[in-house]
Amino acid sequence: MRALLGSLWNNAYVLMTLTCLFWAGNSVVGRAARDVVPPVALAFWRWVLAFLLVIAFAWPHLKRDRAALRAAWPWVLVLGILGVGAFNTLLYSGLQYTTALNAVLMQSAQPPLILLTAFLLLRDRAGPAQIAGVVLSLVGVLVIVARGELAVLLHFRLNPGDAIVLFAMLFWVLYSVLLRFRPAVHPLSFLAVTFAIAWLFILPFYAWELIGGRRIVAAPESFAFIAYVGIFPSLLAYGFFNRGVELLGPGRAGIFLNLMPVFGALLAITLLGERFTTAHAVGIALIGAGLLLTRRP
Numbered sequence: 001m002r003a004l005l006g007s008l009w010n011n012a013y014v015l016m017t018l019t020c021l022f023w024a025g026n027s028v029v030g031r032a033a034r035d036v037v038p039p040v041a042l043a044f045w046r047w048v049l050a051f052l053l054v055i056a057f058a059w060p061h062l063k064r065d066r067a068a069l070r071a072a073w074p075w076v077l078v079l080g081i082l083g084v085g086a087f088n089t090l091l092y093s094g095l096q097y098t099t100a101l102n103a104v105l106m107q108s109a110q111p112p113l114i115l116l117t118a119f120l121l122l123r124d125r126a127g128p129a130q131i132a133g134v135v136l137s138l139v140g141v142l143v144i145v146a147r148g149e150l151a152v153l154l155h156f157r158l159n160p161g162d163a164i165v166l167f168a169m170l171f172w173v174l175y176s177v178l179l180r181f182r183p184a185v186h187p188l189s190f191l192a193v194t195f196a197i198a199w200l201f202i203l204p205f206y207a208w209e210l211i212g213g214r215r216i217v218a219a220p221e222s223f224a225f226i227a228y229v230g231i232f233p234s235l236l237a238y239g240f241f242n243r244g245v246e247l248l249g250p251g252r253a254g255i256f257l258n259l260m261p262v263f264g265a266l267l268a269i270t271l272l273g274e275r276f277t278t279a280h281a282v283g284i285a286l287i288g289a290g291l292l293l294t295r296r297p
Contacts, residue, residue: 012247015240017259022240024104024263026233028271030092031100033225036217039092042229044206047084047199049230051192058192065185069193072183076190079182080197083175089202090168098161101274104264105284106165109140111257112290113169114176121177132293140286143279187242195234261287 008014033042062069069076095103182190216222261284268274 009243010247012244015247016244019237019240019244020257020259021263022232022237024260024267026088026229027091027095027103027107027264028100028267029225029228030095031103031268032272033092033222034096036219036222037225038209038214038216039096040089040202040206040209041214041216042092042226043085043089044199044202045226046088046229046234047195047202049226050234051195051199053231053235054188054192054195058186058188061186061189062192065183065189068183068185069189072181075178075181076183076193077197079175079178080194081201082171082178084194085198085201087168087171087175088198089205090164090171094161094164094168096161098159098165099268099274100272101265101268101276101280102159102162103165104268105261105280105287106162107169107172107264108257108261108284109287109290110169110173110176112136112287113173117173118177122180132290136286136290136293140283140288140290143283143286187239191235191238191242 030039030042091103216226265276265280265284269276
């Protein structure tokens with residue numbers, strides 16, 4: 001068993017593929033859980049569970065890294081709120097009103113948007129191919145959110161769920177760009193601290209949700225949904241992703257994120273019975289073309 005786990009830990013291709021599968025499943029579960037687990041509750045208990053699971057492994061590293069974490073506390077706080085707390089809470093909220101298929105396909109446009117944001121905020125260089133890729137990907141997102149209907153864009157009748165998911169994507173894009181300012185600490189230390197920041201940030205919103213009368217339905221599927229998002233797209237996916245980047249480098253590892261819309265579409269259609277339309281096909285083709293262009297030298 002130890003040899004098998006060691007082999008898995010050193011196989012970047014398997015680790016990155018599983019990461020994309022787990023992250024795609026996050027949107028599917030967020031949509032499936034909407035009637036039994038309110039969105040803020042799902043986000044809150046996700047990070048509480050993930051924190052409890054990681055803290056035992058992270059504790060020795062946290063003791064060693066505490067000085068570095070304390071010195072960089074503004075960046076750690078911002079990263080924990082943006083990419084862990086706010087992004088996932090908004091994503092689950094948007095999935096109350098839009099399909100998992102829409103959400104996962106829109107998220108596939110994040111790499112080009114990260115490129116654009118890095119250029120705008122940090123003046124990272126971008127060539128004509130990268131700029132064209134960003135534009136193509138944005139057009140693909142518009143096709144998906146408009147369901148292929150020009151009238152939706154002309155009169156700006158945006159589905160509320162799609163609007164919330166787009167807003168959530170903004171937080172993830174900012175998080176990804178600002179990650180370069182994270183302190184040089186062990187990955188487990190960084191995960192544990194940002195997980196803790198996330199659930200502390202979400203706590204007052206969760207209290208407001210409870211005051212409003214929305215509570216978790218005490219059913220086996222409710223706890224299964226929470227267990228999934230707390231273990232697979234949180235603890236395992238983040239750990240696998242960090243290891244994949246360590247083995248492959250960020251550029252090659254980032255290519256695997258293109259698998260997310262593939263897995264997401266298959267899961268949404270198979271498990272939720274969602275319908276794949278021509279607008280989805282056109283949108284994902286445009287986003288894919290944009291991704292290819294942004295990866296040109």
